[in-house]
Amino acid sequence: MIHYSRRSSLEKEKKLNIILHKVLKKIKPSTEERAKVMLLVKRVLDEIKRVAEDNNVPCTIEVVGSIAKDTWLSGDRDIDVFILFDPSFSIETIKSLGVFIAREAVTRLGGRVFERYAQHPYIEALINDFRVDIVPAFKVPSVKDMKTPVDRTPFHTRYVNSRxxxxxxxxxxxxxxxxxxxxxxxxxxxxxxxxxxxxxxxxxxxxxxxxxxxxxxxxxxxxxxxxxxxxxxxxxxxxxxxxxxxxxxxxxxxxxxxxxxxxxxxxxxxxxxxxxxxxxxxxxxFFPRRPTYTKEDLEETLATRNSHLLAIHVKCKFTSPDILWSQVYKSLGGLETLLKVHGFKVISKKAWSDEVENVVLLYELVTLKLPSVERHLGPPVPSDREEEFLKKYVGSEITISGPFIEKGRWVVYRKRRYTNAIDLIKYEYDKVRHGVQLLKCLKREFKIYADKDIFRLTDILGKDFINTLCNWLKGRIYWLNIVESKC
Amino acid sequence: MIHYSRRSSLEKEKKLNIILHKVLKKIKPSTEERAKVMLLVKRVLDEIKRVAEDNNVPCTIEVVGSIAKDTWLSGDRDIDVFILFDPSFSIETIKSLGVFIAREAVTRLGGRVFERYAQHPYIEALINDFRVDIVPAFKVPSVKDMKTPVDRTPFHTRYVNSRxxxxxxxxxxxxxxxxxxxxxxxxxxxxxxxxxxxxxxxxxxxxxxxxxxxxxxxxxxxxxxxxxxxxxxxxxxxxxxxxxxxxxxxxxxxxxxxxxxxxxxxxxxxxxxxxxxxxxxxxxxFFPRRPTYTKEDLEETLATRNSHLLAIHVKCKFTSPDILWSQVYKSLGGLETLLKVHGFKVISKKAWSDEVENVVLLYELVTLKLPSVERHLGPPVPSDREEEFLKKYVGSEITISGPFIEKGRWVVYRKRRYTNAIDLIKYEYDKVRHGVQLLKCLKREFKIYADKDIFRLTDILGKDFINTLCNWLKGRIYWLNIVESKC
Incomplete structure (x- = not known):
């Protein structure tokens, strides 16, 4: 239980300042760390400039992001560099020129290169344990003249530095x-x-x-x-x-x-x-301890909850984590709707991915099986739709009992199409909203694991998957742990 | 399926008239039946008058209801007689005088007497297979002068006859x-x-x-x-x-x-x-065939529905069927609310009584058992109730996971108090709205039957109970049968 203390505000103020002071000491880069980073930044800038000059490519090189704004945290390993071209160039040209220059410079620096796609292509390089993003963009006179969305970034850097x-x-x-x-x-x-x-x-x-x-x-x-x-x-x-x-x-x-x-x-x-x-x-x-869990924790929490788990495992590759997660969240919601519409009560849901090729959509259900009968609400009396409703259900094969009138509306007790959540997913998964690419992967193949079968999946997917499951089914918002342990 | 025909209206009109003619022949009392009824009415009136005179009680005797209005149906066996007193009498006086006169008259006629209570006491008598209600009331000059609610009835009779x-x-x-x-x-x-x-x-x-x-x-x-x-x-x-x-x-x-x-x-x-x-x-x-069902029908329909039944059997006596049913419907709704509030989904409900002493409240449920965990929705963020919610659930024994924030609201996954519908009813039945008298009977004793146990109850309660169960779980509104069989 949290005990809300009622300390005086002065006392609290003092305590706050002591804490912030301590935290800042830990997160503000030391002179040494700063020097090391700045040296690397200079080497990268110089190398890119040299490659551009060697190839007679007219451009400006600018550091942007938290390094340029001096708002980075000790231990950060991200450097963002923009290669800015005159707006008279075509987008195609600056993309290929930019990628070429960046690749060449990184190679000369002995780094490793990965090509990435955000709104447009850029180079992600690994140099001395630093992740260096090198992005081609246009040097526009104002944001209004932007030709690609990334052209805005240098303006952000300049604005923040000015303030x-x-x-x-x-x-x-x-x-x-x-x-x-x-x-x-x-x-x-x-x-x-x-x-x-x-x-x-x-x-x-x-x-x-x-x-x-x-x-x-x-x-x-x-x-x-x-x-x-x-x-x-x-x-x-x-x-x-x-x-x-x-x-x-x-x-x-x-x-x-x-x-x-x-x-x-x-x-x-x-x-x-x-x-x-x-x-x-x-x-x-600022520095929470995040719990790690074992398979035994998972077993225990499943027993405590005594509910039903449904896991849909699909293999699928995406060009970026953002695309992956937006597709995953869409499908997670789509299949939840499918379950709900068919009468399966969803207690909670979760998605997991290793961001390489494995995606798991998880649902906790009140029950995996439902009765054969379902109550189906028809039109009110009187209404134009009565005739249609009665035509459909009086003497129909799917009618179990009724039609009756309840609270002024027609009601029929009819056969449920799916009494088993696994069958429902198996045969109807493609009838709802999905991430388009994820749906393609689902159409290729997916596996459903229910209840204790989930342990076959944890054996395949390992520790991070178990952690996600346990945080979902056993955990709480991290900082509530902090508050509890303090009181 | 119903096939809605589109006969011409003239044809339909003709058909309607033939049907109504046929029906009327069956339901309009014959001269013979009418004579027999009128003879009995006269004997009853004469006898009551004689008893009143013998005892020097000043009153008027009036036949009311469908006999007096000549709107009764062949086979009806109900005769309503009012003994009207001068409004100067007290209510107590006319009640005792009326009941005395009626009782004496019925005895002289060789009938059996039952005392009944509606808004006030009256005599129900069985004379030659006819049910004769004899009701004491005031002879008021107009409805405005009414002293008891039954004083209105003679005005109804007179109004209808005048129109x-x-x-x-x-x-x-x-x-x-x-x-x-x-x-x-x-x-x-x-x-x-x-x-x-x-x-x-x-x-x-x-x-x-x-x-x-x-x-x-x-x-x-x-x-x-x-x-x-x-x-x-x-x-x-x-x-x-x-x-x-x-x-x-x-x-x-x-x-x-x-x-x-x-x-x-x-x-x-x-x-x-x-x-x-x-x-x-x-x-x-006008003359539907009502199906009758057997125990085998019940077995079959329970298998078809594959749902869960809960029957609450209580013994309880009431002074009139109207009081019984209004109490039963109240308790039926109250316990439905109890089930719903605790997460048990009620597909449908029904009540049965022999109107002597047995009452059964029936619920069809999706499931009798629920998981130990339930999702409990807390206050939105930000709100005044956050502190209270977190105090209650962070680190509490009943918290299984969470609190989390979902869609801007606090949510906790907590231990469900009742995972079994039978226990819920057993221990919490008296926490909801009930008919007061029925609640008293429930407090004395009740039995719960679930699923196939219901057959122990059908053995005790018999055919009418089975019929009610089957009509509820297998039937439909009668006249839909008619329409279906016609097409």
């Missing part, structure tokens, strides 16, 4: 680490959390880490609209983002919501975690 | 028989159908049996308001009966809805049956 002083950069670091700690950091589909840029904007707007948290306690999802620079046509822009859980206008492009990737649930978790952290300040919010 | 000619009396007979045939005749709680008086008012208003049916097809439940005599303050009276499925103002007392006892379902059945009868005229609507 942050060194104190605020540390505040950003605290916010990022807090978000990491509570599992809400990252705009990728799998997480649906806060991007680094969004964290920076929040610190710019509210002034400090603590002020962001104090304010977040008051945020109302779907009803919080933040802008740093007032846009020209505020009302029409507000309309544009109706239905977004949180809106933080992008100051370099006010038609864009910098919080567009944030899901309702991650926003809610942040709001609640802010409240709890301010009530119960603890370093553990 | 019906002999053709219309036959039309009433047709409507009554039609209502009997479709199971919608009788204002008693068990049926919740049309009273004889309501049938008479409808014929007075619409003019004929067929016109009642033609009009009924257009009735909208909760939106049909009929008055024969326009009341002085129509709007305020309309307000009075908001929420009644059908309103037919009582012409002798416009503050009363003569259709107050009619349930939505019986009204709906009448509307639909009217439509179907006019489409598919058939004598069978």
């Amino acid at each position: 942050l002083d060194s104190r605020m950069r540390d505040e950003v670091r605290l916010l990022k680490q807090f978000l990491k700690g509570i599992g809400a950091y990252g705009a990728e589909v799998k997480v649906g959390g806060f991007s680094g840029y969004l964290a920076e904007l929040l610190v710019i707007y509210y002034g400090s880490f603590l002020r962001v948290l104090y304010s977040a306690r008051e945020w109302k999802p779907f009803n919080t609209f933040i802008y740093i620079e007032r846009p020209a046509d505020l009302p029409s822009i507000q309309k544009l983002f109706k239905g977004h859980p949180l809106v933080v206008l992008d100051p370099v492009d006010p038609k864009r919501n910098a919080a567009a990737a944030l899901t309702l649930d991650k926003l809610s978790e942040f709001i609640s975690a802010s409240k709890l952290f301010l009530e119960h300040p603890s370093e553990s919010f | 019906l000619d002999s053709r219309m009396r036959d039309e009433v007979r047709l409507l009554k028989q039609f209502l009997k045939g479709i199971g919608a005749y009788g204002a008693e709680v068990k049926v919740g159908g049309f009273s004889g008086y309501l049938a008479e008012l409808l014929v007075i208003y619409y003019g004929s049996f067929l016109r009642v049916l033609y009009s009924a097809r257009e009735w909208k439940p909760f939106n049909t308001f009929i008055y024969i005599e326009r009341p002085a303050d129509l709007p305020s009276i309309q307000k009075l009966f908001k929420g009644h499925p059908l309103v037919v103002l009582d012409p002798v007392d416009p503050k009363r809805n003569a259709a107050a006892a009619l349930t939505l379902d019986k009204l709906s059945e009448f509307i639909s049956a009217s439509k179907l009868f006019l489409e598919h005229p058939s004598e069978s609507f």
Whole structure:
């Protein structure tokens, strides 16, 4: 049980400052680490420039992202470099030139190269344990002249640098680490959390880490609209983002919501975690211990819940994790609808993937089998649809009893088409909304595991899968562990 | 399947008239039957008068009801006699005088006497196979001067007689028989159908049996308001009966809805049956064959449905069937709520009673057992109730997993208090709405039968119970049988 303490605010303030000081010491890169990173950055920039010159390619090289903004955390191993071309080039040209230059430079530096596709192709390189993304883009005079979505990034970097002083950069670091700690950091589909840029904007707007948290306690999802620079046509822009859980206008492009990737649930978790952290300040919010589980834990929790599990295992490869997870979430929802529509009550659902080729959709059900009879509600009396309903059900083979009239509506008790959830999935899986590519993989082959069969699947998929299962069926939101253990 | 025919209306009209003619021949009392009944009525009246005179009790004797209105059906065995006293008497006096006179008269006639309680005491007598109700009441100058609710009845009789000619009396007979045939005749709680008086008012208003049916097809439940005599303050009276499925103002007392006892379902059945009868005229609507079932039928239908039955058997005596059924329906709904609230899905429900001392409440369930885990929805984020929710569930013994945030709301997966429907009923039956007297009986003792145990109950309760079970689980609305077999 959580015991909400009622410490005096001064005492709390003091405690908070001590904690933030400690955290910052851990997450702020040391002079040494900084020097090492900057050296690598310089080598990469120099090499790219040299390759461009060697090949007579006119371009500008710019570091962007958290390194350029000096908001990175100690231990971060991500460097983002943009190769900027004149807008007179065609997109095709800069893509092939960019990839060529990047590949050549990385090779000269002795790194390993992976080609990636986001909105457009870029190079991901591994150099001295650092992940270096090298992205070709256009050097446009303003965001309005953007030719590809990535052209916006250098403007973000410049804007943030124009607004942050060194104190605020540390505040950003605290916010990022807090978000990491509570599992809400990252705009990728799998997480649906806060991007680094969004964290920076929040610190710019509210002034400090603590002020962001104090304010977040008051945020109302779907009803919080933040802008740093007032846009020209505020009302029409507000309309544009109706239905977004949180809106933080992008100051370099006010038609864009910098919080567009944030899901309702991650926003809610942040709001609640802010409240709890301010009530119960603890370093553990920033550095939680995440439990790891064993097969025995899984056995135990399945026995405790005494419910029914259904796992759909499919092999499927995707070009990026974002595509994978958006497809997986779509299919997860689609098959849940299928189960529900056919009367199977879904207690909870979950998806797992190794992000290589294995995807598992998981459902916890009240029951795997249903009676042969189902109650089917017909039209009210009187209505035009009565005749059709009676024609269909009086004396029909699928009618078990009825039609009767109940509460003024026709009702028939008819044969259920699927009394077994496994058969339902097996024969009807393709009748619902899916990620298109995932559906293709499902059509090729999938396997269904029910109840204890799931242990055959854990044997195949291993530790991370067991952990996901146990976190789902046994765990809770991490930072609630922190709060509990403190009290 | 029903095939809706599209016969020409002339042809249909002809067919209808032939049918009505045939039906009327069967249901209109013959001269002989009429003479026999009238003779008995005269003997009863004379005897009551004589007893009153012998004891110097000043009163008037009046025949009321369908005999007095000449709207009774061949085979009816009910005679209603009122002993009317001057309003200067006290209620207590007329009750004891009335019961005394009636009892004495019946004894002299050689009949058997049963004392009954409706709104007030009366005598039910069995004389020559006729049921004679003898009711003491006040002879008031107008309905406004009524001292007991039964004082209204003689006014009904007089009003109907003033408005019906002999053709219309036959039309009433047709409507009554039609209502009997479709199971919608009788204002008693068990049926919740049309009273004889309501049938008479409808014929007075619409003019004929067929016109009642033609009009009924257009009735909208909760939106049909009929008055024969326009009341002085129509709007305020309309307000009075908001929420009644059908309103037919009582012409002798416009503050009363003569259709107050009619349930939505019986009204709906009448509307639909009217439509179907006019489409598919058939004598069978008036004289349906009701199927009778055996234990083997029950076994077969239970196997077909493959669902779960729960029967609660209680012994309980009531002063009248109306009290019994209103209590039974209340408890039936109360325990359904209990089951639903605890996660047991109720497919359908039914009550049975022999109207002597046995009552059975029946539920058909998707499952008798539920998983140990249940999903419990908490407050939204942010809200004032978050703190309380987290205090209650973080680290609590009843928490299995969570709290998590799902779709912006806190959710916890907690231990279900009752995983077995039988235990739930056993220990929590008294936590819900009940008929007060029935609850007392339940508190004394009740037995629960599940699934095949039900056959131990059918052995005890016999044929009528089996019939009710089979009609519930295997049957349909009777007149749909008629329509099906015709096509």
